Amino acid sequence: MRTIATLTRRELAAYFASPLAYVFVVIFLTFAGGLTFYVGGFIERGQADLAAFFQFHPWLYLFLVPAIGMRLWAEERKTGTIEFLMTLPVGAGQAVTAKFLAAWLFTGIALVGTVPLWITVSVLGDPDHGVVATAYLGSWLMAGGFLAISACVSAATSNQVIAFVGAVAICFLFMMSGLDLVQAAFRGWAPDAVLQAVRDLSLLGNFDALSQGVVDARNLFYFASLIALALVVNTAIVEMKRGR
């Protein structure tokens, strides 16, 4: 536990030691705000809620989260620091967990940067704070899901560009698995149960419920198990590729 905390602290500090953190937060806030106001019609809707804001999160995350996740392992491998890390008395699982936690906390910090929007809505109207809070939770969980997938892909390569593109592709499939694009690939040959199962795997579907303020244990369980599974796979990849 202590080791994980130490590693997480180091990782988190690394974000703020480089311009990465600031660039990311600024871009995230700009896009989140811009999309909400111009594309989402936040003002025109005239409603005291943040639906216009949250509906774009999956799309923002699709590109921004792999941008964070791509470096987690690929960079360590490229610069050789992975040899430094893995010859300290640190387990691969601990390192995987710590890197994920630090990156996830970081996306959380970026998300907290959007709270002024919430305050604005509260001043202008009377939003359902429970719904907004749930939507924030859902958004953060979704970021975690994307992140865990991206970290996994990053562990498989020392090339950050490959890590990014691969992560975007896989995240896209997970996001879309409820939609026709992916469903069509299964329809016709796979039994209905599989079709349904694939639909249940959809990040989008699980996020939608939360973003509307519905706290369903199944959605929470979905994100928790997606993250846990990705971390287990991530650890296996790191162990397998040790020193290569």
Place this chain on the structure above:
Amino acid sequence: MQPLLELTGLTKRFGSILAVDRVGFAVARGEVVGFLGPNGAGKTTAMRMTAGFLPPDAGSARIAGFDIVDETRAAQARLGYLAEGAPSYGDMTPDALLGFVARVRGLDGATARRRRGEVVDRLSLARVLDQPIETLSKGFRRRVGLAAAILHDPEVLILDEPTDGLDPNQKHEVRTLLSEIAGGKAIVISTHILEEVDAVCTRAIVLAGGRIVADALPAELRQQAPNHNRVTVALDADHRDRLIAALRALPNIADIAEAHARDGRIRLTARPVRGAEILGAVRAAADSAEVPLDEITTEHGRLDDVFRRLTTAA
């Protein structure tokens, strides 16, 4: 007593390259092993396996009794390892890095402070403590890596080219440091600087093509040089036959070569059997044969020559 570091039959293959081929040796407390070998000999690969970074295809390594594959963390806790090129997090300062390593290694606050002070002092890092590592010069980066490796005062040290890129003063300083701490530890350093072997190592292991081709004391290695303890004398050509006869009578002389100098004098070079010490015997033989010698010199085998012979034959 159990050796602090023990490698047995370590083997690693990369595709068709047999990088390390059944490498085995044991290092006792107090020993400093110089790990030598030409580029690509497999030194780094062997060290990586020993440090638990690379899984061996066959064989095993034990650090202070702990198997590096089965008890990785216990073994690594007792090991200080400097990887080739001293990789470390460029965005951190040496100060932050040492703090991080101390926490990961579980040093308590007081010990961490004391040890940090010691290594910063010994490796002269005070000046660069707050400068990001990526902006440090190569030698300073190496010293930071070294500081991180010895911070927890480990029983076993494996250092891959620890003095590469250091200036002469720092090379000296690091060698002194290693000699000083060697008493309670088992140390393995890889190096291409053969004088380092004389300066710090109590033993030399030479690797070539992934295999150990020599494992000896530095002095023993030197004896394998073809010119070790050769004695050359200069004398008047008139005395040549007398001296050769006297030298032939000595037991330890393998052969005698001769060369003519311009001034009518002659030079005889006697090569000893198996690098034996013959200087005194040659001088005594000349005395008793009443041959006046204008000059007498002896040579010492150079590790370079031995190294070349050992590693080009294979």
